[in-house]
Amino acid sequence: MTATTEAPASQPIADMEADSLIGTFAEGQRLVGSQCNACGCTMIGSRVVCSSCISRDVSRVALPSTGVLYSFTRIHVGTAGIRPLGYVDLDNGVRTLADIREGDVPLRPDMRVELGIDDDDWFFAPAAGEKREA
Amino acid sequence: MSDNVFVISAAMIPFGKHRTSSYVGLAVSPLIDAIRDAGIEKSDIDAVYVGHSYGGMMTGQRICKEIGLGTIPTVNVDNACSSGATAIHEAWQAISQGLIDIAVVIGVEKLTQFGGGTLPLSPEDREVKQGIIMPAVYAMRATRYLHETDATPEDLALVSVKARKHGALNPFAQFRQETTVEEVLNARRVADPLTLPMCCPTGDGAAVVVLASERARKRLDSKPGIRVAASVLHSGHVAEGFRDMIKPEISYDSARDAYAMAGIGPKDLDMIELHDAFSIAELIYYEAFGLAEPGHGVDLIRDGKTTFGGDVVVNPSGGLLSKGHPVGASGVAQVAEAFWQLTDQAGARQIDKARWAMTHVTGGGTAGLDHGACTIHIFEAA
Numbered sequence: 483m484t485a486t487t488e489a490p491a492s493q494p495i496a497d498m499e500a501d502s503l504i505g506t507f508a509e510g511q512r513l514v515g516s517q518c519n520a521c522g523c524t525m526i527g528s529r530v531v532c533s534s535c536i537s538r539d540v541s542r543v544a545l546p547s548t549g550v551l552y553s554f555t556r557i558h559v560g561t562a563g564i565r566p567l568g569y570v571d572l573d574n575g576v577r578t579l580a581d582i583r584e585g586d587v588p589l590r591p592d593m594r595v596e597l598g599i600d601d602d603d604w605f606f607a608p609a610a611g612e613k614r615e616a
Numbered sequence: 617m618s619d620n621v622f623v624i625s626a627a628m629i630p631f632g633k634h635r636t637s638s639y640v641g642l643a644v645s646p647l648i649d650a651i652r653d654a655g656i657e658k659s660d661i662d663a664v665y666v667g668h669s670y671g672g673m674m675t676g677q678r679i680c681k682e683i684g685l686g687t688i689p690t691v692n693v694d695n696a697c698s699s700g701a702t703a704i705h706e707a708w709q710a711i712s713q714g715l716i717d718i719a720v721v722i723g724v725e726k727l728t729q730f731g732g733g734t735l736p737l738s739p740e741d742r743e744v745k746q747g748i749i750m751p752a753v754y755a756m757r758a759t760r761y762l763h764e765t766d767a768t769p770e771d772l773a774l775v776s777v778k779a780r781k782h783g784a785l786n787p788f789a790q791f792r793q794e795t796t797v798e799e800v801l802n803a804r805r806v807a808d809p810l811t812l813p814m815c816c817p818t819g820d821g822a823a824v825v826v827l828a829s830e831r832a833r834k835r836l837d838s839k840p841g842i843r844v845a846a847s848v849l850h851s852g853h854v855a856e857g858f859r860d861m862i863k864p865e866i867s868y869d870s871a872r873d874a875y876a877m878a879g880i881g882p883k884d885l886d887m888i889e890l891h892d893a894f895s896i897a898e899l900i901y902y903e904a905f906g907l908a909e910p911g912h913g914v915d916l917i918r919d920g921k922t923t924f925g926g927d928v929v930v931n932p933s934g935g936l937l938s939k940g941h942p943v944g945a946s947g948v949a950q951v952a953e954a955f956w957q958l959t960d961q962a963g964a965r966q967i968d969k970a971r972w973a974m975t976h977v978t979g980g981g982t983a984g985l986d987h988g989a990c991t992i993h994i995f996e997a998a
Contacts, residue, residue, distance in 0.1 A: 555755035558805040575857040591763040
């Protein structure tokens with residue numbers, strides 16, 4: 483018999499294990515991101531593969547807790563009552579969907595927002611210094 | 617060089633809440649009608665392409681066996697709201713490459729199976745786990761559009777008013793009552809700034825078209841048909857960071873490629889059936905298709921440029937807003953409308969001397985993508 487090589491088995495990625503987008507880091511509780519050590523691409527959530535260069539050399543990182551509210555809505559349908567939801571562009575450029583908490587300051591696109599945490603819930607709210615008037 | 621492909625017949629059921637009909641029950645009648653109208657026999661059909669998103673296993677085969685149509689390839693296609701149009705694209709590819717001569721395309725969906733509420737999205741998706749729903753995605757597009765342009769909620773309502781005006785003329789539409797800006801603005805809020813009449817209704821539907829090669833069409837000595845001048849399918853591309861939600865690259869790029877393939881431009885179009893799942897979408901797509909500069913789509917609806925008597929009739933059928941949006945059926949129903957308009961069979965909503973038509977569906981709520989899929993077709997009366 484001639485020597486043969488055996489094709490390596492690809493392995494499944496256990497992407498259902500790390501579901502939460504919030505994690506504990508040296509800085510405290512932060513949104514979980516992933517940074518590619520090959521090309522530097524930063525992504526939301528726990529990732530195994532870089533969506534830019536497909537490297538598997540990806541590290542878990544804390545994402546910035548501040549950013550800009552790109553857009554938002556208040557959902558009136560469903561069981562959760564009125565639910566404000568928005569897209570936040572974090573200060574390192576990563577975008578995340580987030581619950582938005584409204585206070586005295588009316589929401590508007592492009593306003594500064596910051597991460598807040600209440601027990602198991604996380605959300606973004608207008609940053610300190612955002613004024614009542616646009 | 618690819619061969620010319622023609623749509624030689626179209627049939628559909630009125631969209632609505634057909635609670636006592638299964639996927640099979642929805643699709644069989646238009647399937648028979650489209651085959652008869654094309655003047656073909658079952659034995660002439662080389663392949664069947666079936667677009668649906670929620671029909672489950674072997675939806676196409678379940679439908680076709682009811683009329684004893686088998687043996688030939690049956691391909692089930694899921695691309696969310698683009699499922700039906702993707703099925704047409706697949707049929708067009710096979711015919712244009714000379715592989716087959718005649719294909720039947722079925723688009724079918726039964727949304728009443730879910731008992732109401734918003735469209736079920738993949739529970740594996742990150743943003744779906746966070747609670748995203750399709751009205752919220754479009755609402756955020758609307759918030760941003762109102763922020764960046766001089767558009768107002770009244771303009772969003774004008775789109776719904778136009779859709780209902782057109783739908784009132786279309787016996788296939790779910791909503792056939794006209795409405796007013798005041799009614800639209802005072803209606804139940806779904807996701808700010810969108811109210812209920814700014815959102816397409818869910819429902820059930822089925823539409824069928826028959827596509828044929830030039831030689832098959834000549835052999836059949838068929839009635840008037842329309843030529844597929846462009847068939848384009850794009851997928852979404854992930855953005856981990858900033859994405860301009862009011863300039864969806866997937867629709868911009870698809871339109872650019874479709875115009876290039878057809879050798880025409882936006883000014884040549886007599887009608888467009890576009891993906892108005894929510895009223896904001898129509899304004900954004902005016903811009904994506906080159907009918908207006910970015911930020912100025914709103915001018916067209918204000919000035920009545922996109923209704924009968926205007927520059928180009930957008931959604932003469934009433935669009936998804938009036939017709940309803942049984943996901944997998946919508947793309948095929950749009951092509952049925954183009955077929956009827958370009959062959960002078962559109963009744964009270966007939967566009968005078970219509971020659972060029974575009975159809976556009978784009979769909980799928982997936983984290984990181986604008987839309988998952990976008991299909992654009994351009995047709996010429998032939």
